[in-house]
Amino acid sequence: MEFKVRDYRAEEEAHSLTRVSVSSHPLCSSSSSSSSLSLTQDLVSVEFFDPLRGLSTEILEPVEDIAVAQKHASSQSTSHLSTKEWASFNKLLMQRFPVPKMISVSALSSKTIKGKKAIGELSTNMQSDDLNDSEKSAERGFKTVSQQEYIKRLHELKDEIKRSWHADDRVTSLKLSIKVASLLMDTCVAQFYPTLFVLATDIMDMLGDMVWERIKEKAEFADDGTKICNLSDDFEANSICLEAKETCNNWFRKIASIHELLPRIYLELAIFQCWRFLRNDIMDNLMRTVMMIRGIADPLASAYCRFFLIHCAQKLPRHDAAHLVACISDQKIILKKIVSTKQTKYGNFLGDLKLLISLMEPTIEYTMRCIFKDPNQVADMIVRLEVGKSPSELHGKVPWISIILHYLLKELPTEVVCSNALEFLNLIDCSSDFSFDQCLNYKMLGLKVSEGIDQLNTVDAVIDEVIQAATKRKILNEYLKILDAYMDVILHYNMDQSLKSILSEIFERLGNEVVTEDELASLQSIVVKLVTHFDDMKYVFDLIYFVDILDVMHGSSRSIVSMHILTNATRNDRIDDPTTVKLLFDVAQSLHDNVDFSNTRQDDNQHAERLVARFIDKVDHGIELDRHLTFLVECRGAFSSMNGLKEILVHSSNLLATKALKEKKNNLNFVKSCITFSEVTIPCIPSFARQLILYLETAEISLFGGLISHADGLLDSAVCCLQSFYMVDGLRKSSEDVDGIVSLTRKLCSFLLLVPGNLEQGAMYIPKSILSLLDSQSLITPKLRIIVLCSLLSLSATFAQTELPYHAIHEEVIGNDRLYLGDAMYSQELRSLSGVILHNMVDTIPQESSQVTRGKLALEACNCITTFVKVNDEISSVCSKLMETAVSCLGGDDKYLQSTINFVNKQSPTSVGGE
Incomplete structure (x- = not known):
C-alpha cells in the first residue's frame, strides 16, 4: 500500500476563493445595488428586508390595529364595569375565603337546603374537629350541612327556576327565587357567605334577565307575534305599550308583597333595570333602595346587599355616583360602630369582629373601584366623600376608618396621592382602628408615590414622617414593610443620610430579635432594591451595615438576594477590586451552600450555577496570575457540588496558562501548575464527553508550552475517557451520545498530527488504541465505525507525507515529519496500520442492515481510499468489490455512484465497476 503525495500549500491556493474588499456591509441596500453580481438582474425585483434592522410594515400594521382596538375597548369600559369584570371579581371572591367542609346554618336555611331530609345529620367520615364544631353549632340551635350539599342544592334550585320559567310557571320561579334570596339572611355561615352570595346573585341575575326579556318581548311584539317596534338601547318609557307596562308593574307589586326585607330588596334589585319600562328617571328608586338597605341590621348582610345594588346599577345606561357615595357613607357608619364596640358580637354575627370586617372588605374594595372608575369625576368624588375641597386641598387631620382609607388610597389617581402625600400620611396616622393594619396603609401610600415618583412633592418631609412612623413600630416586620414601600423614593432622590439611618436601625433591630x-x-425586598439600584456593587458593599445585614439573612431569601447581587455584579466587563472579589466570593459560596442540588428544580440550580460561573469568568487579577490560579483553586473547593462549574474552572486555568505563554517570560512552572490544576479537576466532571474535550484542550496548551510529556499523559487520559464512555455498567447510550463521541474521536485524530510520536510505545500507539477500542465495541453502528475508520486512514496518510499540514507553535515540539524523516520502521508501521484499517472497512460495510445506507457506506469508503492511497491492482480490486456492493444496493443510476466511479477511474489506470 502506497500513499499519495500531497502538497498542502498548493492545494490551499488552488481551492481558495478570491477575496474582494468591500466599502459597506453586504446587507445594506446601497451595497446590494452596486454589487457586481448579475444574477439579480434576471430575478423579479423584491425589496430586501433585513430582520436585524427593523420591523416590516406587515408586522407594524396589525400592531397598530390592535392598539386602536384596545383604545376603543378602553373608552367603552369607562362607562360601566363589564360583565366579565364582575365574573372575575366574584371568582376571586370565592377563592379568597377558604370554606370548611361542614357549615353551620340556621334552621330556616337548613329546611331550604335539606328539604325533607333529616336535619343535622352528620357524615360518618367527618374529621374530629368538624365533629366538635358541629356539636357546638347544634348546642347553639344551628344545623350543620356539608359544603358540597349546600352548593349542589343551589345549583338544583337554579335549574328548577329555569325549568319552571320555560314551563310558563312564573309563580314557582318567583317563589324559588325568594327562597334563594332568603338564604342571604343567614350570616352564621361566616366564611361561606361570600361563596353563597356569588351563587345566589347568579340566580338573581338569571331571573332578572328572564324578566327583562319577557317584558321587552311584550313591548316589541303583539300577542299574535306581530312586530310592534324595535327598542333601542336608550329607549324612553313613553315608547312602551300599555300591556308591557302592566306586566312590569305586576312584577314589582309581587316583589313588594314579600314579607322579609332582605329578599324583597334582592328581588327588586334583580329586576331593577325593568324600571326603565315605567320611568325615564329611576335614580330616585335607586336611592330609595339604598335607604331601604339601612333597615338591614346585620352588617355582613347589609354590606353584600349594597354590593349587589352597585352591581345592578352598573347595568343602567345612565347613572350618577350618588348611590355609591351613599353606600360608602353607610358602610363608614357601620364600621365606626363595629370598631368602637367592646363586645365580641355585633348584630347576628357571632364570630371574631376582625373576621367580620375581612368578610366585608371585598364590598368596600368594589365600591371604591366604582367610585373612581371615571377619571373625569375624581375631583367631584373627593369633595362628595369629604376627603377635601379639591384634589389639591385635602383634609389631612380627619380620622377615617382604616379599611376604607386603604381602598381610597388604592383607587385614587397616582398624581392626586403624590401631590398630597403629606396629608395622606397624616390621615393614616389619625386612622388607627383595628379594621385594617395601619402599616399596610403606609405601604399602600408608599407604592402609590413610587408609581409617580417624579410627581412627589415635599420629598424630605414625607420621608422624615415615614421614618418616624416606622420607628414607632415595635414589631420588626411592620417596621420593614413600611420602609420597604418607600425605599424606591429614598434611592431615587439619593437620600444618603436617610438610607444610613434606616440601615443602622435595621441592623440594631436584627441583633435583638429572631x-x-x-x-x-420584607428584608429581602429592601436589599434587592438596594442592589438593583446601584451599578457598582463596590458602592453597595461600602454602605454602612449592608454586609452585616446580609449575614443575618438565610434560606431562600438569602439565595434570592445572592442571585441579584451576582447578576448586578457581573453586568460589568470585569471585577478587579480585591475587596469586592472577596465579598462576592462569600455571596457565591452562600448561594452554593443554600441550593439543594438533589431536588428536582433543575432550573433554579442551573440559574445559580450560571451566575457563579459568570462571576468567576468576570474576576480579573490582572498581571497577578498566581493569585488568579489560587482563586480558581478556592473556587473548586467552595463550589464542589456544581459539576458544570468545574468545566469553567478548567477553561479558566487553561486561559491563564495561555496568558502566561503569550508573555514569553520564564513562566513554565506556572504553566505546569495550571495544567496540573486541570488534570486534577477534569476527572471530577461526570460527563466523559466533556472530559474528553477538556483533555484535548489542556493537551493543546501543554504542546504550546513545549510540555510533551504532559500532553502524552493527557492524551492517554483522553483515550481512557473513550473506554469509560463505552464500558460504564448499566448505562444505555443514546444515538446522540454516540454521534458526539465519534465526532470527538475524529477531533482527537486531527489533534494527533501536532503530537510527536512516542519513542517508547511507538509512533502510532494512540491510533492503534482507538482502532482496538473501535473493534471491541458493538454499540457503534457500522455507519459510525466507517466514519472513524476513514478518519484514521486520513491520519495515517497525512503522517506519511514529507511535510505535515500544520505544526505545534512551540519550537521544541518537533512534528513526526521531521522526527521520523526517512525512518523505514515508521513507514512500515503506517502501512501496516493502514492495511488493518482497510481490512476493517471492507468487513464493516456488510454489517449494515439498511440496504441504502450500506450502498452509501461502500461509496464513502471507496472515495476515502482512492483519495489518500495510490490505486494499484490491490486497491483497484477492493474498490471494485465496494462498487459492486453499491450497485446492488443503490442501482446503477444513482448519481453518487456515478460520480464516485468517475473519480475512481481518474485515479486508476484501469476502469472499475458499474459500466
Missing part, C-alpha cells in the same frame, strides 16, 4: 420568614421577605 428573624421570622415574613420579616425575611
Whole structure:
C-alpha cells in the first residue's frame, strides 16, 4: 500500500476563493445595488428586508390595529364595569375565603337546603374537629350541612327556576327565587357567605334577565307575534305599550308583597333595570333602595346587599355616583360602630369582629373601584366623600376608618396621592382602628408615590414622617414593610443620610430579635432594591451595615438576594477590586451552600450555577496570575457540588496558562501548575464527553508550552475517557451520545498530527488504541465505525507525507515529519496500520442492515481510499468489490455512484465497476 503525495500549500491556493474588499456591509441596500453580481438582474425585483434592522410594515400594521382596538375597548369600559369584570371579581371572591367542609346554618336555611331530609345529620367520615364544631353549632340551635350539599342544592334550585320559567310557571320561579334570596339572611355561615352570595346573585341575575326579556318581548311584539317596534338601547318609557307596562308593574307589586326585607330588596334589585319600562328617571328608586338597605341590621348582610345594588346599577345606561357615595357613607357608619364596640358580637354575627370586617372588605374594595372608575369625576368624588375641597386641598387631620382609607388610597389617581402625600400620611396616622393594619396603609401610600415618583412633592418631609412612623413600630416586620414601600423614593432622590439611618436601625433591630420568614421577605425586598439600584456593587458593599445585614439573612431569601447581587455584579466587563472579589466570593459560596442540588428544580440550580460561573469568568487579577490560579483553586473547593462549574474552572486555568505563554517570560512552572490544576479537576466532571474535550484542550496548551510529556499523559487520559464512555455498567447510550463521541474521536485524530510520536510505545500507539477500542465495541453502528475508520486512514496518510499540514507553535515540539524523516520502521508501521484499517472497512460495510445506507457506506469508503492511497491492482480490486456492493444496493443510476466511479477511474489506470 502506497500513499499519495500531497502538497498542502498548493492545494490551499488552488481551492481558495478570491477575496474582494468591500466599502459597506453586504446587507445594506446601497451595497446590494452596486454589487457586481448579475444574477439579480434576471430575478423579479423584491425589496430586501433585513430582520436585524427593523420591523416590516406587515408586522407594524396589525400592531397598530390592535392598539386602536384596545383604545376603543378602553373608552367603552369607562362607562360601566363589564360583565366579565364582575365574573372575575366574584371568582376571586370565592377563592379568597377558604370554606370548611361542614357549615353551620340556621334552621330556616337548613329546611331550604335539606328539604325533607333529616336535619343535622352528620357524615360518618367527618374529621374530629368538624365533629366538635358541629356539636357546638347544634348546642347553639344551628344545623350543620356539608359544603358540597349546600352548593349542589343551589345549583338544583337554579335549574328548577329555569325549568319552571320555560314551563310558563312564573309563580314557582318567583317563589324559588325568594327562597334563594332568603338564604342571604343567614350570616352564621361566616366564611361561606361570600361563596353563597356569588351563587345566589347568579340566580338573581338569571331571573332578572328572564324578566327583562319577557317584558321587552311584550313591548316589541303583539300577542299574535306581530312586530310592534324595535327598542333601542336608550329607549324612553313613553315608547312602551300599555300591556308591557302592566306586566312590569305586576312584577314589582309581587316583589313588594314579600314579607322579609332582605329578599324583597334582592328581588327588586334583580329586576331593577325593568324600571326603565315605567320611568325615564329611576335614580330616585335607586336611592330609595339604598335607604331601604339601612333597615338591614346585620352588617355582613347589609354590606353584600349594597354590593349587589352597585352591581345592578352598573347595568343602567345612565347613572350618577350618588348611590355609591351613599353606600360608602353607610358602610363608614357601620364600621365606626363595629370598631368602637367592646363586645365580641355585633348584630347576628357571632364570630371574631376582625373576621367580620375581612368578610366585608371585598364590598368596600368594589365600591371604591366604582367610585373612581371615571377619571373625569375624581375631583367631584373627593369633595362628595369629604376627603377635601379639591384634589389639591385635602383634609389631612380627619380620622377615617382604616379599611376604607386603604381602598381610597388604592383607587385614587397616582398624581392626586403624590401631590398630597403629606396629608395622606397624616390621615393614616389619625386612622388607627383595628379594621385594617395601619402599616399596610403606609405601604399602600408608599407604592402609590413610587408609581409617580417624579410627581412627589415635599420629598424630605414625607420621608422624615415615614421614618418616624416606622420607628414607632415595635414589631420588626411592620417596621420593614413600611420602609420597604418607600425605599424606591429614598434611592431615587439619593437620600444618603436617610438610607444610613434606616440601615443602622435595621441592623440594631436584627441583633435583638429572631428573624421570622415574613420579616425575611420584607428584608429581602429592601436589599434587592438596594442592589438593583446601584451599578457598582463596590458602592453597595461600602454602605454602612449592608454586609452585616446580609449575614443575618438565610434560606431562600438569602439565595434570592445572592442571585441579584451576582447578576448586578457581573453586568460589568470585569471585577478587579480585591475587596469586592472577596465579598462576592462569600455571596457565591452562600448561594452554593443554600441550593439543594438533589431536588428536582433543575432550573433554579442551573440559574445559580450560571451566575457563579459568570462571576468567576468576570474576576480579573490582572498581571497577578498566581493569585488568579489560587482563586480558581478556592473556587473548586467552595463550589464542589456544581459539576458544570468545574468545566469553567478548567477553561479558566487553561486561559491563564495561555496568558502566561503569550508573555514569553520564564513562566513554565506556572504553566505546569495550571495544567496540573486541570488534570486534577477534569476527572471530577461526570460527563466523559466533556472530559474528553477538556483533555484535548489542556493537551493543546501543554504542546504550546513545549510540555510533551504532559500532553502524552493527557492524551492517554483522553483515550481512557473513550473506554469509560463505552464500558460504564448499566448505562444505555443514546444515538446522540454516540454521534458526539465519534465526532470527538475524529477531533482527537486531527489533534494527533501536532503530537510527536512516542519513542517508547511507538509512533502510532494512540491510533492503534482507538482502532482496538473501535473493534471491541458493538454499540457503534457500522455507519459510525466507517466514519472513524476513514478518519484514521486520513491520519495515517497525512503522517506519511514529507511535510505535515500544520505544526505545534512551540519550537521544541518537533512534528513526526521531521522526527521520523526517512525512518523505514515508521513507514512500515503506517502501512501496516493502514492495511488493518482497510481490512476493517471492507468487513464493516456488510454489517449494515439498511440496504441504502450500506450502498452509501461502500461509496464513502471507496472515495476515502482512492483519495489518500495510490490505486494499484490491490486497491483497484477492493474498490471494485465496494462498487459492486453499491450497485446492488443503490442501482446503477444513482448519481453518487456515478460520480464516485468517475473519480475512481481518474485515479486508476484501469476502469472499475458499474459500466
